[in-house]
Amino acid sequence: MTAQEVRLCGLLLQEHFGDVVEKVGTHLIRSGVLTLRALAHETKLALDLVKKSLCVLVQHGMCTFGPGRRGPAGPVEYRINCERILHMLRYPRYIYTAKSLYGDTGELIIEEILQRGQMTMSSTVKTVADRLTHNMPEGQSMDYSEVVSAFSRLVETHFLQRCPPMASAGSSSSGAVDTSLPVVTQPAEPESNPECYKLPYINLTGQGKRRRSSEDGEDDQRAAKKAKTDNSQCGDEGIYWQVNFLRFHLHFRDQAIISAVSCKLDQTSSEIVRTMLRMSEVTTPAHAAFTQALSANEIFRSLPSNYNIARPILDQYLTLLVDDPMEFVGKTGDSGGGMYVVNLHRALANLARATLESVVQERFGSRSARIFRLLLRKRHLEQKQVEDFAMVPAKEAKDMLYTLLSENLVQLQEVPKTPDYAPSRTFYLYTVNQLPTARLLLQHCYKTIGNLIERRLYETKENKRLLEKSQRIEAILASLQATGAETAQLTEVEEMITAPERQQLESLRHHINKLDSSENQVDETIFLLESYINSTQASR
Amino acid sequence: MAGNRGRGRSQFTFNVDALGFGRGDSLPTSAHTPSPLFPPMQFRPVPLHTGEEVEYMLALKQELRASSKNLPFHIKAARTKTDVARYSDKYQNGEPKNNCIEWSPDWSRMPKELCIKVRKPRKTGAKPQPARKPKVSAGKEEVLQKLETLEKSEQEQHSEEEADEEKKKQKDEEEEPDVDEDYDEEELEDETDYIMSYFDNGEDFGADSDDNMDEAVY
Numbered sequence: 001m002t003a004q005e006v007r008l009c010g011l012l013l014q015e016h017f018g019d020v021v022e023k024v025g026t027h028l029i030r031s032g033v034l035t036l037r038a039l040a041h042e043t044k045l046a047l048d049l050v051k052k053s054l055c056v057l058v059q060h061g062m063c064t065f066g067p068g069r070r071g072p073a074g075p076v077e078y079r080i081n082c083e084r085i086l087h088m089l090r091y092p093r094y095i096y097t098a099k100s101l102y103g104d105t106g107e108l109i110i111e112e113i114l115q116r117g118q119m120t121m122s123s124t125v126k127t128v129a130d131r132l133t134h135n136m137p138e139g140q141s142m143d144y145s146e147v148v149s150a151f152s153r154l155v156e157t158h159f160l161q162r163c164p165p166m167a168s169a170g171s172s173s174s175g176a177v178d179t180s181l182p183v184v185t186q187p188a189e190p191e192s193n194p195e196c197y198k199l200p201y202i203n204l205t206g207q208g209k210r211r212r213s214s215e216d217g218e219d220d221q222r223a224a225k226k227a228k229t230d231n232s233q234c235g236d237e238g239i240y241w242q243v244n245f246l247r248f249h250l251h252f253r254d255q256a257i258i259s260a261v262s263c264k265l266d267q268t269s270s271e272i273v274r275t276m277l278r279m280s281e282v283t284t285p286a287h288a289a290f291t292q293a294l295s296a297n298e299i300f301r302s303l304p305s306n307y308n309i310a311r312p313i314l315d316q317y318l319t320l321l322v323d324d325p326m327e328f329v330g331k332t333g334d335s336g337g338g339m340y341v342v343n344l345h346r347a348l349a350n351l352a353r354a355t356l357e358s359v360v361q362e363r364f365g366s367r368s369a370r371i372f373r374l375l376l377r378k379r380h381l382e383q384k385q386v387e388d389f390a391m392v393p394a395k396e397a398k399d400m401l402y403t404l405l406s407e408n409l410v411q412l413q414e415v416p417k418t419p420d421y422a423p424s425r426t427f428y429l430y431t432v433n434q435l436p437t438a439r440l441l442l443q444h445c446y447k448t449i450g451n452l453i454e455r456r457l458y459e460t461k462e463n464k465r466l467l468e469k470s471q472r473i474e475a476i477l478a479s480l481q482a483t484g485a486e487t488a489q490l491t492e493v494e495e496m497i498t499a500p501e502r503q504q505l506e507s508l509r510h511h512i513n514k515l516d517s518s519e520n521q522v523d524e525t526i527f528l529l530e531s532y533i534n535s536t537q538a539s540r
Numbered sequence: 541m542a543g544n545r546g547r548g549r550s551q552f553t554f555n556v557d558a559l560g561f562g563r564g565d566s567l568p569t570s571a572h573t574p575s576p577l578f579p580p581m582q583f584r585p586v587p588l589h590t591g592e593e594v595e596y597m598l599a600l601k602q603e604l605r606a607s608s609k610n611l612p613f614h615i616k617a618a619r620t621k622t623d624v625a626r627y628s629d630k631y632q633n634g635e636p637k638n639n640c641i642e643w644s645p646d647w648s649r650m651p652k653e654l655c656i657k658v659r660k661p662r663k664t665g666a667k668p669q670p671a672r673k674p675k676v677s678a679g680k681e682e683v684l685q686k687l688e689t690l691e692k693s694e695q696e697q698h699s700e701e702e703a704d705e706e707k708k709k710q711k712d713e714e715e716e717p718d719v720d721e722d723y724d725e726e727e728l729e730d731e732t733d734y735i736m737s738y739f740d741n742g743e744d745f746g747a748d749s750d751d752n753m754d755e756a757v758y
Contacts, residue, residue: 016608016613020617048638049638059645092601116611163649479690
């Protein structure tokens with residue numbers, strides 16, 4: 001774990017779970033694996049607090065536990081899953097994707113499960129139905145069956161998966177064993193469970209309860225109490241569901257490829273690529289380098305009906321896609337009118353390369369970007385050659401190269417002519433390696449988000465008094481309005497915030513929105529670079 | 541080596557052309573101070589994306605951040621009382637305690653050693669129901685509740701709670717039934733005739749934000 005990742009994880013944990021969990025989490029990240037007692041001792045926190053923090057982390061899947069080095073008889077050891085913590089940055093994107101695919105119901109389901117880590121199907125359905133009912137006009141309520149159907153669709157498309165069951169250690173059944181044995185061992189990978197995507201049968205009928213305001217709260221409270229008491233009779237105890245982040249990432253990757261095609265070529269080509277990806281969704285394993293081969297006939301049949309292009313036109317489009325230097329689509333055979341695949345890893349590599357080039361262009365200017373692109377294509381060049389190929393005057397080329405070198409975006413490779421590395425008899429070649437440069441940029445991105453979060457916390461802290469005052473006044477206003485006060489009173493309360501304070505508040509809100517928006521945007525870059533780096537590792 | 545010094549005094553061991561500065565040019569000035577913390581940027585950054593999608597995700601992000609502070613997963617360490625023990629401590633159970641957890645995880649999925657007492661806001665049927673049923677105070681309950689929420693919010697000076705209660709009115713949060721039940725339990729369990737805010741011992745008054753005091757304290 002790099003220093004920037006640790007810092008960012010700490011900030012995210014603090015934002016969502018508070019200081020205690022942040023302390024425990026960061027210490028565990030830095031130390032690797034620890035037992036409970038060691039952790040409590042080293043963080044100097046109360047044992048109960050450490051237990052609570054670990055419960056929170058395990059609930060959210062950020063911490064895994066297992067038998068320690070001394071085997072099953074020894075104390076349980078805990079390990080943090082840093083990637084999972086960094087996924088917290090992407091929660092809004094997951095929720096928005098669910099909304100665009102499955103509507104408000106899907107959005108709320110994913111939001112609930114993300115916030116709670118793991119949930120049973122019945123509790124999810126009830127909570128989401130209640131929330132939806134609350135937002136509906138008076139008199140209507142959300143039926144459980146609709147929520148159940150949305151849930152089923154999410155499971156069928158693998159966006160939700162069952163939490164893997166605990167491996168039974170059997171120590172509870174054998175009476176002869178002493179009670180100090182830890183009962184549970186860490187569950188295995190979720191995909192290894194054959195029932196990973198199987199929906200349990202639950203008998204859950206009813207509608208969402210509208211939580212009314214306190215005027216007629218009594219009946220509702222009684223009903224709510226009753227509902228809580230027969231909570232357990234739904235038939236799916238012990239079956240918890242979690243969000244399948246890998247599936248969401250595959251979806252984002254597909255979206256990135258499709259939008260790249262539509263930017264580079266045109267809308268129809270992107271529709272063709274979208275069709276190809278959709279057809280091979282279920283048959284392509286997660287880390288495959290390219291999709292299953294699809295024949296042109298199949299693609300033609302599966303195109304959406306509002307895109308009726310003629311067969312020869314489709315062939316032309318496919319040829320265009322194959323010939324494009326970005327190499328999104330490749331041709332692997334001629335049967336069935338031509339067998340085509342989408343080159344996933346190559347597409348990711350090209351997208352990452354485009355990101356790197358764009359970063360250089362925006363930070364150092366278009367001529368530096370030209371030099372950078374040149375070095376990416378031509379691998380190793382001497383300084384003189386760089387000046388010639390890039391058509392940049394010598395002095396400026398030298399300047400730009402040295403700037404890029406000092407930022408570590410370009411490396412120097414020495415090729416000696418003689419065994420002593422005499423400088424007058426050595427070639428000095430400039431080169432760019434895409435993978436290490438991508439890693440470098442990824443770390444920069446983590447650092448950027450850390451800085452953005454810290455700046456936002458600083459801004460909030462600076463204006464804390466003003467924010468509290470405005471919140472208090474809003475609350476007073478709302479309660480006055482609820483009890484039906486006259487406008488004179490309302491305006492009087494509103495005037496308690498002076499105009500310069502209003503301006504300050506406005507600019508504060510604007511800054512915080514900008515910082516939040518920037519975090520979301522940097523996270524998109526992080527996703528691209530991470531996918532590229534993971535794809536290169538998977539193919540090794 | 542030493543003999544070479546005499547010939548060609550300004551001869552370097554490497555090819556100077558490759559470096560890019562000719563003979564006689566002055567070397568670039570050496571740096572005397574570390575580079576500035578915020579160097580002036582040559583190129584301004586590209587403006588952020590805008591659009592409906594971006595705004596929606598921004599709103600989502602801010603909502604998630606706010607609501608995660610209300611969830612039981614947000615762990616606050618209990619404040620250690622450095623003062624004398626007070627009578628009102630018995631009735632003030634709003635503060636989190638270290639030795640109980642505010643939500644009930646599935647203990648079968650966690651290691652046994654992490655198991656701690658769950659702070660149940662309501663015990664269903666385990667308590668003997670007192671003679672006076674909630675029905676009697678049905679009419680009074682909402683009024684008392686409103687009064688209590690308003691008073692609690694004024695006295696605690698934690699305006700964030702108010703804003704969160706407002707948010708709760710607009711979006712369903714699971715908290716409110718818990719708050720109601722908390723209130724029920726307090727009323728029933730301790731069997732006092734006073735509302736809980738009666739036992740506020742004023743410790744929270746003036747505890748926060750004593751800096752930036754532009755407003756006079758009366």
